[in-house]
Amino acid sequence: MVHFMMIPHQFIPHIAPMMHLADRLAACEGVTCTIFVYEKLLEGLPTDGLRDGVQFHALPPSKEPLSLWNPLASGEALGRVVNEYFDKELLGAGGGIEGKPQYHCLISDLLLLWTVQAAARLQIPRYILCAMSAFSLLMRLHSPRTEEDKARPKILHWPNIIPGPLISNFFATNPNASGVGATFINRSANESAGILENSFSELEHESMAELQRMGLNMIPVGPLSSSIVPAKNFKGHSNENYDDVGDECLKWLDEQPPTSVVYVNFGTTGFNKFSTEMVHELALGLEGSQARFLWVLRPPPGLSAEEAEQVLPSGFEERVKGRGLITRGWAPQLQILEHRATGAFLMQGGWNSTLETICRGVPFIAWATFADQPTNVKFAADGAKLGVMLPSRDPITGIWLKVDKHVVENGIRLVLSSEEGKLIRKNVQNMKVVAAKAVSPEGSSSRSLMSFVKGLQIAEEHRHTELPN
Structure with a gap:
């Protein structure tokens, strides 16, 4: 015993x-x-x-x-x-x-x-x-x-x-x-x-x-x-509870072509290191990529209710209507990653999320901002070739680089529609099988x-x- x-x-x-x-x-x-x-x-x-x-x-x-x-x-x-x-x-x-x-x-x-x-x-x-x-x-x-x-x-x-x-x-x-x-x-x-x-x-x-x-x-x-997955009523480190929007998300995914959707989720606390300007660049990058996307949005902290409502660029939601679903509720991440329509996961690069996307054969696009995120995705992207790390960090000087809409747009296009993206997808599909065998x-x-x-x-x-x- x-x-x-x-x-x-x-x-x-x-x-x-x-x-x-x-x-x-x-x-x-x-x-x-x-x-x-x-x-x-x-x-x-x-x-x-x-x-x-x-x-x-x-x-x-x-x-x-x-x-x-x-x-x-x-x-x-x-x-x-x-x-x-x-x-x-x-x-x-x-x-x-x-x-x-x-x-x-x-x-x-x-x-x-x-x-x-x-x-x-x-x-x-x-x-x-x-x-x-x-x-x-x-x-x-x-x-x-x-x-x-x-x-x-x-x-x-x-x-x-x-x-x-x-x-x-x-x-x-x-x-x-x-x-x-x-x-x-x-x-x-x-x-x-x-x-x-x-x-x-x-x-x-x-x-x-x-x-x-x-x-x-x-x-x-x-x-x-x-x-085991986090309960819908688990607050984590937020002061809010979120409405369950799982059915809405999965129904919308059912209507999309295979591997065409970028799933965007930085977690309950993911935007804590983001400014409104960074959220705008992310939004404009999604818009410019012309890709379909499902975005589970949490506003940066410290904003008033009015500021939180205006965290997205003016007119953005109207311009992407039809090819983008933006929700501020609780979404079933594992079911979304397993859905046939999901083609990439745009995340911050916490190791739990990195493993979840690898184990479901979905390439990642990572915008790492703090803690272990930069090194998790540096290895998984450049070492294992399972996704793309947006160049937010210079590997030699350690200086933080500006990630703008063009960087986001290029990362999405690379994963979804380039020859390199096909290789990444093949690698992550193979690693999905290997991960299942390991356990x-x-x-x-x-x-x-x-x-x-x-x-x-x-x-x-x-x-x-x-x-x-």
């Missing part, structure tokens, strides 16, 4: 893969998983499709607000809540409280460094789930961490992973930002027993091999996917996951046999 304590960062892009991992682990005999989630977030999570071995522990609310833009502080606040639970419920004066859950392994989000001490308190091994690509983790571990490093960033060469050189601060949204985040993640990775990577060997073998050479125990377990019962990720669980089970058996009578 192995009981996993699973602690994700409390953002849906981090909670979802942890849930998927728990669902996969619970398929193994003798495995139970308990996921720690704030009670308020748990109310909106879809738990009906989970296996019986998956359960949740509802955490009381943190006294500090959950901030998407300060994930390290939000993670530390989560640590204070969890450690209070440890003190009250798990760890008594004698080292434990009779009748309380016994955990054998802690699986933590990469961003939660405090779980190093938490695992030590519980005297159990700590593994981390990496919700970004292996290549992004590799880049992050080479990011500048000191003022000297930032002043003289390294030029990195991995020709077996990605063509051409990259500057070491390519990962950072702000190349002049503090190196605290890079140091934090470096410690979190290196002070773990292993890294459960949400990717698969056939896609990222070289990146994971490079991480292995750096001394990390890489365990590919992806793509993490199941029947099949005899696939590479399934074998890797089973080996991980078996190793813990054997270790637990040895621990019991070595205990004094």
Whole structure:
């Protein structure tokens, strides 16, 4: 019997893969998983499709607000809540409280460094789930961490992973930002027993091999996917609920020719790094491409109700009427990606969305703006040739480039109607098959996951046999 304590960062892009991992682990005999989630977030999570071995522990609310833009502080606040639970419920004066859950392994989000001490308190091994690509983790571990490093960033060469050189601060949204985040993640990775990577060997073998050479125990377990999808009433990190427009979207797609539609969705928080000007350039690029499109639109934050209504260029919706559907509601992303009419996915490049589009054989067009997005799509576009990254970042200088309507238009035309686009489509269709095989019962990720669980089970058996009578 192995009981996993699973602690994700409390953002849906981090909670979802942890849930998927728990669902996969619970398929193994003798495995139970308990996921720690704030009670308020748990109310909106879809738990009906989970296996019986998956359960949740509802955490009381943190006294500090959950901030998407300060994930390290939000993670530390989560640590204070969890450690209070440890003190009250798990760890008594004698080292434990009779009748309380016994955990054998802690699986933590990469961003939660405090779980190093938490695992030590519980005297159990700590593994981390990496919700970004292996290549992004590799880049992050080479990011500048000191003022000297930032002043003289390294030029990195991995020709077996990605063509051409990259500057070491390519990962950072702000190349002049503090190196605290890079140091934090470096410690979190290196002070773990292993890294459960949400990717698969056939896609990222070289990146994971490079991480292995750096001394990390890489365990590919992806793509993490199941029947679990975010509930329609899940607010994520928005203050709004959205109306369900799934039927409208799917009915409209039914009327479109095969592989003709660009699906545009930057997620509930995707436009947080966008200005109204950037939204205008995106809209005008869609218009100029002459392509059909389905756009799930979320306005940038900080706008008044009147400004939000006017976030699109004047007359845009009228000009594209008939070939473009713009909705501001909740749309069923996986069903849209699986629809025969969908020909490309225009997104920001979070790893969850990147894997979702790869696993459904749909090429992507990515406008990456923050966090791990630039390196996720740099690898997936330039390394694996599965989509197109709009040139928003200079790979050598790290300088952010202006993405305008012409860049958007050219990216759409390349994917939908060029010879290069045909090759991309062929590559992503092939990778769809490979990804499905990786998580099949005899696939590479399934074998890797089973080996991980078996190793813990054997270790637990040895621990019991070595205990004094």
